[in-house]
Amino acid sequence: MGAMAAACVLALVFALALTCVGTPAGGTAGTTGRPVTHAAAARADEECTDPEKQTLSPSRADGETIEAIKNRRGEKRKLIVGVDQNSYRWGYRNPNSGESGRLEGFDIDLVHRIAEDILGDADAVQFKAIPTDQRIPAIQDGRVDMVVRTMTINCARMEEVAFSAPYFRTGQQVLAPKSSPVEGYDGTLANRRICTAAGSTAYAKLEEDKKAGALPESTDIRTTVPNQLDCLVRLQLGEVDAVVTDAALAASQAAQDPTVRLKGEAFTTEYYGVAMKKDADDLVRRVNQILVDFREDTEDGWQSSYDTWLSATLGGDSSKSEPPAPVYARKD
Structure with a gap:
């Protein structure tokens, strides 16, 4: 674990107590942090382009x-x-x-x-x-x-x-330990625990793709945290197997901890x-x-x-x- 990564763990050890698992009742955590019904999200997508x-x-x-x-x-x-x-x-x-x-x-x-x-x-x-x-x-x-x-x-x-x-x-990308068999946003995420930030586009994409069958059914996306850096800490502690976040942020997290790296290519454009x-x-x-x-x-x-x-x-x-x-x- 790099020096910067160790500092992150120390700085965020108390923040982990604030992390949550799952989504808010009645909706999805994929947009604002407040419950948003799937119907409302679908309506927004239908009426909005570019x-x-x-x-x-x-x-x-x-x-x-x-x-x-x-x-x-x-x-x-x-x-x-x-x-x-x-x-x-x-x-x-x-x-x-x-x-x-x-x-x-x-x-x-x-x-x-x-x-x-x-x-x-x-x-x-x-x-x-x-x-x-x-x-x-x-x-x-x-x-x-x-x-x-x-x-x-x-x-x-x-x-x-x-x-x-x-x-x-930027775009969404997978971050995982260098030694991990995870290769990117693909079938290698089967039976893996994925961490995202609550209210992030990463979580919304995972939820959407899992429902559409584009993500393995066994992929566990329940772990969400208040701040994205908390996901790196969870990864370092072995509580999750990979992180999905913006490629720009993932690259910075990889710079903080030389034991992890970006896997595969960015799979969205944002x-x-x-x-x-x-x-x-x-x-x-x-x-x-x-x-x-x-x-x-x-x-x-x-x-x-x-x-x-x-x-x-x-x-x-x-x-x-x-x-x-x-x-x-x-x-x-």
């Missing part, structure tokens, strides 16, 4: 939502953002940063960019660590202005929140977006403009952040991770 395109055109204009953020006074004049603090190189507390575990990573760079544009101060941010299954409730309850947390844009989630244009491309309240149109437009600027900035933008945080785990060629050219198909 969810990554269903966003508003960019604008630099301030509106009601942005004005409310700017009107906060004193120490409260900050952008409140839901992030992860356990995803290595995405949003994590670096114990070696010399600043009491300052949050770092690709998502964190993007948050600072948004804060600088809206409030004129890259550090005018109140970070809130949000578990995977609480991302949408945190937005809907007004606990955060937005969530920037490796959050996949999909149809079911668009029923409950608004998304920016995509800022990263896009990360910034999530906000459904009626926060001005904020959605502003974030989309910031993303345009972030991609075009050749000195301190998207590519620079990729090189700093992700090239070591995803490779120097960023082309597979670059989001598609944005399409702004959503109307007011």
Whole structure:
């Protein structure tokens, strides 16, 4: 077990007490963390196509939502953002940063960019660590202005929140011990225990494929945890046989523990977006403009952040991770 992996175990040993097995009663845990009926999920899929395109055109204009953020006074004049603090190189507390575990990573760079544009101060941010299954409730309850947390844009989630244009491309992949007979997302998962994060697209995909017969019937997908990194701990403790998560996150977890590796190829294509309240149109437009600027900035933008945080785990060629050219198909 690597040094970083050992640190993860120590940091999360108490968090394991919070993990759950199974799904919420009455629905699926595959979208928001709140129960979503299969009928509602099916309706969303029928009515929605190309969810990554269903966003508003960019604008630099301030509106009601942005004005409310700017009107906060004193120490409260900050952008409140839901992030992860356990995803290595995405949003994590670096114990070696010399600043009491300052949050770092690709998502964190993007948050600072948004804060600088809206409030004129890259550090005018109140970070809130949000578990995977609480991302949408945190937005809907007004606990955060937005969530920037490796959050996949999909149809079911668009029923409950608004998304920016995509800022990263990824896909689901299997992570397992190097010595494991598991070879990828295939028949080698038969009689294996799989861990996913509650409320994740990974769990939704596993559940869908198992019902459709595309996944071996004997595959056990009941183990879900509040935070994705908890799955790595479960794998290290021998409580599960494999993890299914976004390839970008899986690569970071493999970097934390050299005894595990990605198995097979990514078997979906997904896009990360910034999530906000459904009626926060001005904020959605502003974030989309910031993303345009972030991609075009050749000195301190998207590519620079990729090189700093992700090239070591995803490779120097960023082309597979670059989001598609944005399409702004959503109307007011």
